[in-house]
Amino acid sequence: MTTQVESFNKAQIKIVLLEGIHPSAEKVFSQDGYTNIVTANKSLPEQELIETLKDARYLGIRSRTQITPELLAHCSKLEAIGCFCIGTNQVNLEKTKILGIPVFNAPFANTRSVAELVLGEMILLLRGIPTKNAAAHRGEWLKTAENSFETRGKILGIVGYGHIGTQIGILAENLGMKVQYFDIENKLALGNARAAESYYSLLETSDVISFHVPETPLTKNMMNAEAFQHIKKDSILLNASRGTVIDIEALEQALESKHLLGAAIDVYPKEPKSNQEEFISPLRRFDNVILTPHIGGSTKEAQANIGIEVSEKLIKYSNNGSTISAVNFPEAALPPHMNKHRICHIHHNEPGILARINDVFSSNNVNISAQYLQTDEAVGYVVTDIDYSSSDKVFEALKKIPKTIRTRILY
Numbered sequence: 001m002t003t004q005v006e007s008f009n010k011a012q013i014k015i016v017l018l019e020g021i022h023p024s025a026e027k028v029f030s031q032d033g034y035t036n037i038v039t040a041n042k043s044l045p046e047q048e049l050i051e052t053l054k055d056a057r058y059l060g061i062r063s064r065t066q067i068t069p070e071l072l073a074h075c076s077k078l079e080a081i082g083c084f085c086i087g088t089n090q091v092n093l094e095k096t097k098i099l100g101i102p103v104f105n106a107p108f109a110n111t112r113s114v115a116e117l118v119l120g121e122m123i124l125l126l127r128g129i130p131t132k133n134a135a136a137h138r139g140e141w142l143k144t145a146e147n148s149f150e151t152r153g154k155i156l157g158i159v160g161y162g163h164i165g166t167q168i169g170i171l172a173e174n175l176g177m178k179v180q181y182f183d184i185e186n187k188l189a190l191g192n193a194r195a196a197e198s199y200y201s202l203l204e205t206s207d208v209i210s211f212h213v214p215e216t217p218l219t220k221n222m223m224n225a226e227a228f229q230h231i232k233k234d235s236i237l238l239n240a241s242r243g244t245v246i247d248i249e250a251l252e253q254a255l256e257s258k259h260l261l262g263a264a265i266d267v268y269p270k271e272p273k274s275n276q277e278e279f280i281s282p283l284r285r286f287d288n289v290i291l292t293p294h295i296g297g298s299t300k301e302a303q304a305n306i307g308i309e310v311s312e313k314l315i316k317y318s319n320n321g322s323t324i325s326a327v328n329f330p331e332a333a334l335p336p337h338m339n340k341h342r343i344c345h346i347h348h349n350e351p352g353i354l355a356r357i358n359d360v361f362s363s364n365n366v367n368i369s370a371q372y373l374q375t376d377e378a379v380g381y382v383v384t385d386i387d388y389s390s391s392d393k394v395f396e397a398l399k400k401i402p403k404t405i406r407t408r409i410l411y
């Protein structure tokens with residue numbers, strides 16, 4: 001069991017930000033009074049990492065630092081982890097949860113960056129620029145208007161009308177495109193967009209098709225050989241979502257047979273692990289395919305947004321206990337606790353614990369002014385606001401309740 005009983009002095013709370021997290025994060029922390037910040041431009045070697053995290057309360061990482069059970073055994077003070085990126089595979093989410101450590105990320109901070117790239121690629125592909133550009137680099141002069149089109153009036157079919165899909169739809173309408181979309185959920189159509197009757201009807205009626213779905217069993221190879229038969233001749237295909245969505249062999253055949261005018265691919269079933277590894281793909285031989293190395297969301301602006309978004313989530317958790325959008329933890333949206341002490345109690349989710357918590361309050365004659373409970377199958381999170389005068393004694397009693405993982409008192 002871990003307890004955090006030090007007085008809530010923000011300047012003493014150690015924050016560790018690794019892997020060159022954007023300076024926007026440090027700024028947000030300092031502006032809120034969290035000035036004890038350790039930064040590093042790279043991931044740290046194991047021993048140095050252990051040493052640095054021994055007394056750290058909040059940790060920010062990107063994709064390289066592996067948060068394993070072995071490492072967590074050395075981080076008894078750690079209260080929350082921020083992944084300053086989209087993915088959270090580098091963190092053992094089960095173990096962090098059981099230790100009462102919420103993990104946050106920034107799933108949507110790069111939405112605009114992806115949308116802009118896709119839009120730019122659409123314009124270039126409709127004009128046949130990738131082919132003409134590749135030819136010019138070889139000394140060939142392809143001055144022709146054949147297969148060269150404006151975006152205005154063309155039909156854009158968006159598969160997956162979520163954060164990125166909707167953003168692209170709005171931008172594309174501003175270029176004069178007609179937008180239709182297919183989504184498994186009922187989605188509100190923005191602007192003049194309209195829902196397609198079905199996935200295949202979208203494929204059959206779009207000039208440009210762009211995928212913006214997550215990786216799920218349903219989306220795996222959803223653009224396969226059969227689906228390609230439903231695509232109009234001379235249409236354009238883009239995928240900046242996940243590498244498993246398009247069957248690359250089927251795409252290769254559609255390009256080989258010149259059924260497609262062109263394609264833009266940013267994500268692949270198998271991607272190099274580093275910039276030193278060769279990128280292998282049968283698509284490399286096609287001049288009319290824009291190949292980008294999974295950089296749809298990689299812009300300075302997105303990095304800055306991620307720095308702000310994740311640090312704000314960590315600060316909110318530290319100041320107020322809110323776990324909204326945590327990826328491994330019951331989500332509690334909490335209002336401010338003005339003129340009250342807030343006690344956060346994390347425990348193994350077993351029957352009777354809430355009753356024992358409330359027994360502590362009633363036997364100490366404490367009036368609860370607000371109480372919030374969120375649970376998942378493994379962990380319970382109870383947040384209770386009480387009067388100032390009574391909190392220390394109650395806090396000590398709460399720590400002793402069996403199955404308690406962690407308690408925090410917020411002033």
Ligand code: NAI
Nearest residue numbers: 160161162163164183184185212213214218240241296297
């Ligand atoms: P989102 O969760 O906001 O939207 C996804 C949409 O797809 C949802 O509306 C959902 O209902 C829909 N969907 C799910 N399964 C579907 C199916 N079988 N058929 C049709 N629609 C389906 O996600 P967001 O932020 O728009 O991201 C979309 C994709 O882009 C994700 O796969 C994400 O990983 C990827 N991405 C890629 C980046 C890059 O660097 N290339 C950067 C950021 C995101």
